[in-house]
Amino acid sequence: MTDFSLILANLFSRKLRAILMLVAIFFAFLIFGVLAGVQNGFNNIGGSAGENRLVTINKINFTQPMPISYIERIRAVEGVARASYANWFGGYYQEGRNQIVTFAIDPEFYMDIYATDYKLSADQRAAFLADRSGLLVGQKLAERWGWKLGDRIPLSSNIYTNKNTGKQTWDFTIVGILEPAQENADTSVAFFHHAYFNESVTFGRDTAGWIVIETADKALNTDVSKRIDAMFANSPAETATDTEKAFNQAFVGQLGNITLIVTLVVGAAFATILMIVGNTMAMAVRERTKEIGVMKTLGFPSGRIFKMVLGESLLLAMLGGLPALGVSALLLEMMRKSVGFPGLALTLDFTALGIAIMLALGLLTGIIPAWNALRLNIVTALGRQ
Amino acid sequence: MRILNQIIAVCTINLKSLPQRFWLSLSTVVAVAMVVTVLLSFLALAAGFKRTLDGTGSESIAIMLRDGSQQEVNSVVALDQVRLIGEAPGIVRKQDGNPLVSGELYVIVDGVRRSTGLKANLPLRGIGKDGAALRDGLTITQGRMFEPGSNEIVVGEGLIREFAGFDLGSEVRLGTGTWKVVGVFSMNGAVFESELWGDVAVVQSLFRRGSSFQTVRVRLETPEAIDLLRDYVAGEPRLKLEVFSEKGYFAGQSSNTVKLIQNAGWPLAIAMALGALAGALNTMYSSVASRSREIATLRCLGFGGFPSFVATLLESLVLAGIGGLIGSLGIFLFFDGFSTSTLGQGFTQIVFTVSLTPALVKQGIVLALIVGLIGGFFPALRAARLPIVSAYAQG
Numbered sequence A: 001m002t003d004f005s006l007i008l009a010n011l012f013s014r015k016l017r018a019i020l021m022l023v024a025i026f027f028a029f030l031i032f033g034v035l036a037g038v039q040n041g042f043n044n045i046g047g048s049a050g051e052n053r054l055v056t057i058n059k060i061n062f063t064q065p066m067p068i069s070y071i072e073r074i075r076a077v078e079g080v081a082r083a084s085y086a087n088w089f090g091g092y093y094q095e096g097r098n099q100i101v102t103f104a105i106d107p108e109f110y111m112d113i114y115a116t117d118y119k120l121s122a123d124q125r126a127a128f129l130a131d132r133s134g135l136l137v138g139q140k141l142a143e144r145w146g147w148k149l150g151d152r153i154p155l156s157s158n159i160y161t162n163k164n165t166g167k168q169t170w171d172f173t174i175v176g177i178l179e180p181a182q183e184n185a186d187t188s189v190a191f192f193h194h195a196y197f198n199e200s201v202t203f204g205r206d207t208a209g210w211i212v213i214e215t216a217d218k219a220l221n222t223d224v225s226k227r228i229d230a231m232f233a234n235s236p237a238e239t240a241t242d243t244e245k246a247f248n249q250a251f252v253g254q255l256g257n258i259t260l261i262v263t264l265v266v267g268a269a270f271a272t273i274l275m276i277v278g279n280t281m282a283m284a285v286r287e288r289t290k291e292i293g294v295m296k297t298l299g300f301p302s303g304r305i306f307k308m309v310l311g312e313s314l315l316l317a318m319l320g321g322l323p324a325l326g327v328s329a330l331l332l333e334m335m336r337k338s339v340g341f342p343g344l345a346l347t348l349d350f351t352a353l354g355i356a357i358m359l360a361l362g363l364l365t366g367i368i369p370a371w372n373a374l375r376l377n378i379v380t381a382l383g384r385q
Numbered sequence B: 001m002r003i004l005n006q007i008i009a010v011c012t013i014n015l016k017s018l019p020q021r022f023w024l025s026l027s028t029v030v031a032v033a034m035v036v037t038v039l040l041s042f043l044a045l046a047a048g049f050k051r052t053l054d055g056t057g058s059e060s061i062a063i064m065l066r067d068g069s070q071q072e073v074n075s076v077v078a079l080d081q082v083r084l085i086g087e088a089p090g091i092v093r094k095q096d097g098n099p100l101v102s103g104e105l106y107v108i109v110d111g112v113r114r115s116t117g118l119k120a121n122l123p124l125r126g127i128g129k130d131g132a133a134l135r136d137g138l139t140i141t142q143g144r145m146f147e148p149g150s151n152e153i154v155v156g157e158g159l160i161r162e163f164a165g166f167d168l169g170s171e172v173r174l175g176t177g178t179w180k181v182v183g184v185f186s187m188n189g190a191v192f193e194s195e196l197w198g199d200v201a202v203v204q205s206l207f208r209r210g211s212s213f214q215t216v217r218v219r220l221e222t223p224e225a226i227d228l229l230r231d232y233v234a235g236e237p238r239l240k241l242e243v244f245s246e247k248g249y250f251a252g253q254s255s256n257t258v259k260l261i262q263n264a265g266w267p268l269a270i271a272m273a274l275g276a277l278a279g280a281l282n283t284m285y286s287s288v289a290s291r292s293r294e295i296a297t298l299r300c301l302g303f304g305g306f307p308s309f310v311a312t313l314l315e316s317l318v319l320a321g322i323g324g325l326i327g328s329l330g331i332f333l334f335f336d337g338f339s340t341s342t343l344g345q346g347f348t349q350i351v352f353t354v355s356l357t358p359a360l361v362k363q364g365i366v367l368a369l370i371v372g373l374i375g376g377f378f379p380a381l382r383a384a385r386l387p388i389v390s391a392y393a394q395g
Helices: A003-011 A015-046 A070-075 A107-116 A122-130 A139-145 A194-200 A218-231 A244-253 A258-287 A289-297 A302-339 A348-375 A378-383 B002-016 B018-054 B079-086 B157-162 B200-206 B223-235 B246-251 B255-290 B292-300 B305-334 B358-385 B388-393
Strands: A053-058 A080-088 A099-105 A134-138 A152-157 A169-180 A189-193 A210-215 A239-243 B061-066 B101-113 B119-127 B139-143 B152-156 B171-174 B177-186 B196-199 B215-219 B241-245 B339-343 B349-353
Touching: A003 A302, A015 A258, A015 A302, A015 A348, A015 B255, A053 A218, A053 A244, A070 A080, A070 A210, A070 A218, A080 A107, A080 A194, A099 A107, A099 A152, A099 A194, A107 A122, A107 A189, A107 A210, A122 A134, A122 A169, A134 A139, A139 A169, A169 A189, A169 A194, A189 A194, A210 A218, A218 A239, A239 A244, A244 B119, A258 A289, A258 A302, A258 A348, A258 B018, A258 B255, A289 A302, A289 A378, A302 A348, B002 B018, B002 B305, B018 B246, B018 B255, B018 B305, B018 B349, B018 B358, B061 B223, B061 B246, B079 B101, B079 B215, B101 B200, B119 B200, B119 B339, B119 B349, B152 B157, B157 B177, B157 B339, B157 B349, B196 B200, B223 B241, B241 B246, B255 B292, B255 B305, B255 B358, B292 B305, B292 B388, B305 B358
Parallel strands: A099 A189, A134 A169, B119 B196, B152 B177
Antiparallel strands: A053 A210, A053 A239, A080 A099, A080 A210, A134 A189, A152 A169, B061 B215, B061 B241, B101 B119, B101 B215, B139 B177, B152 B196, B171 B177, B339 B349
């Protein structure tokens, strides 16, 4: 009989209790895994952002526009490789509740800058550039509404009015379907020509919502931001330039502190489980006092018994925790597919942290019982009722 | 009657012996308390947010937005449309016969959160000279109202609580202008307390909005007069506006956020409750095991199995109930009334206070008792069926 099979036999000497412990640990780590994945999703909202991508917004607030003429001046700034602009269209399809993330973009450069995110074939790119009312839709969006290349669809805006029709609706032809170029890219978006937008809106003409910049090198990011903001200082529309990642994360930050909630909840769940498991382990070892006494009489060294008791609690933590991490990874996978929230995944970092917590849990709950078992005197052990 | 006496006797013995199982019992209490704390913290957040939005607005104020814009921030209303609204039937007029109407502008500016130092979107509202008269429950708690035509602002109490730099007397830079904070207002905890107000003409000029507005606000003669106003707007082709009662407008806005918070809270609490249930079952099985001789003795003395069943179940319910109460009390003491803010549908921060209602406490206690009930039932069954001989043979 190896030590391992002894540990296993000890652990399952009371099957029901062992199973209950495992269930408790399983749920603790399931919560941990899922919340860690969600946290990772939020961290990753800025994650697909290129490292040398900057965003310039109006300094007042990102909902305030700036003159479109800024683009040419920004393109001339030293260190800027490419720059493009976009406007938030406030789009929806047929009904107000079918919101569609739609941007009016400068068609030439925007898709080039975002080539790391979206794949667009050369002929679809050419078709988009050639057709003013052309619309690029992301794969997920096309699947959701059953749209195909060549379809003519109306998109409405909850902000702008089309001066040609007096309505809030614009007609588009789908000329390209965007495939994700990387895993975290969100393809539930649509893009169309800024020129088409600009010529038909009743207000907000010749403005850009924000300008996106690709720097020649990420080391230049800070210098380029400073140069741009200095250029427009004391103008009617001052600017604030930051990396795209920082911009996206600041946006998410507006929802409130998610990290704090996750930490508190995991902490609460974890403290609870630790207590339950710790208590039960202590009890289980106490119940086996006589057995341990017998083992010691038979010549088992104290150190080996110490290791076996500690091994038992470690095994318990692992048996409960590892499957939970696996299940949470599967759950996250399902969530990612159904809600289309990229970045929902159990990363290596969080998996490692989870396993570290399991080890800590096993050690913390096992150490006192193991220490007691180590110091146990044979006479007392055998004498105890 | 005899069985009742037996039950009372066994329960008393059982509860009195609880201190002997102190640590194990405590673990159940704490586990259940944690579950209830997590559940109630989510539910109280949702309830606080809902209370703020539902508590905003009166039935006798009508607000109008451009048709299809859904949110104030998306809407555009022209000056001549505001004038046309002034001629509408069913609205309250001033002593001099002029309409009581306020065309308002809603622009988003940056603020800095006191707690984290991070930027957040705040609404700066330009209101007309009748704007204040069109807001029920408005009181200036410090300083005074802004002077029309000046770049002075008044600040909502909620906003001051959560965001830095808007204290009375301070100067703030919003957009291209510098504004002086001359007053603080309260409005019974309504959404407006999360706003900055200035004179609409000044906001129009400093944010280069020409003579355009985003909403029009009027007071209705009676809440029913809203239909007169709707008919008038529908019959006037120059008015492509949607008419809401103020109450209806805000009440519709809480549902998404509230659903989101609740949808996060319940599954978490249930997953934790399953963990706690494992703990409770454990505690109760151990309790039965440690009392097995006692139970067997009672059976020898002629007690039935049922009293043991009830006593075990009761012990479990008591432990879970105490846990539920501790959890609720913890939320009440440390979280209730806590002020925080999140992004509302208008794309700006809405400040609200966490509110723990009796209905929520009930939900928390019910969850705790369910854990106690299931956690006690199976061990109780074992206690009732305990074979006397083997109980003595053990240990």
